[in-house]
Amino acid sequence: MSVVWYECKVKYRKTDETGGQKVLTEPYLVDALSYTEAEKRINEEMAAYISEEFKITNIKVANYAEIHPFENADRWFKSKVSLIAYDEESGKERKTSMYMLVQANDVREAYDNTIHVMKNTMGEYSIPAISESPIMDVFPYFSGEEGETEMLERFNTLKASKPEKPEAEIIDHMEFETAAEE
Known part of the structure; x- marks a missing residue:
């Protein structure tokens, strides 16, 4: 049986770094058998991440x-x-x-x-x-x-x-002589 992915758009209120509130709508993917199961699963998954209320605004097959x-x-x-x-x-x-x-x-x-x-x-x-x-x-x-x-x-x-943080940038101190132009 092949996997069906559903793209679920979730709208919620997020507090930014300055303490202001912003309303976001973000897409998430869930693997489900039907739209109903996709809605149930995205509700369960998002409840673990978002403490306030949220709304599922759209579900479509991805x-x-x-x-x-x-x-x-x-x-x-x-x-x-x-x-x-x-x-x-x-x-x-x-x-x-x-x-x-x-x-x-x-x-x-x-x-x-x-x-x-x-x-x-x-x-x-x-x-x-x-x-x-x-x-x-x-x-x-x-x-x-x-x-x-x-x-x-x-x-x-x-x-x-x-992602791993890149180590301090390595500076190449090698010098190359340029070929004399003819």
Whole structure:
């Protein structure tokens, strides 16, 4: 059975650094079997994070084929992957596109992570587009059966890890002579 992801928009009031209140509407992803279950799950998940009241303003089916969290990343990127197949009857190439949600810190890292995910793919593919997604968090479904608890812990550990702070910048003191112009 394939996984169906639902994008749920949640509206809530947030207190900023200055103590002011701001109303935010943020999208989240949940893995569910139906709209009803998606609503129930997003209510449960958000209740753990938001102490005040919140409102679910929209639920729709998201078009992600796969979700891939990565360590030390804090944003989600939507990668469009075009699978290339050769149609022997017509003699033409056919492209089928799918979207992946990949965790990364920037577009370059999202591209590298997409390549990493696709490395065992037998067929040809291209990555025509990668863009930052507004998705704030992803909540996969795990039934709690044996073995799935470890999968849930690994997923949550990966997605919750924060980017490492770069060490002090290394200054290169090497000097190069420029070639004399002729």
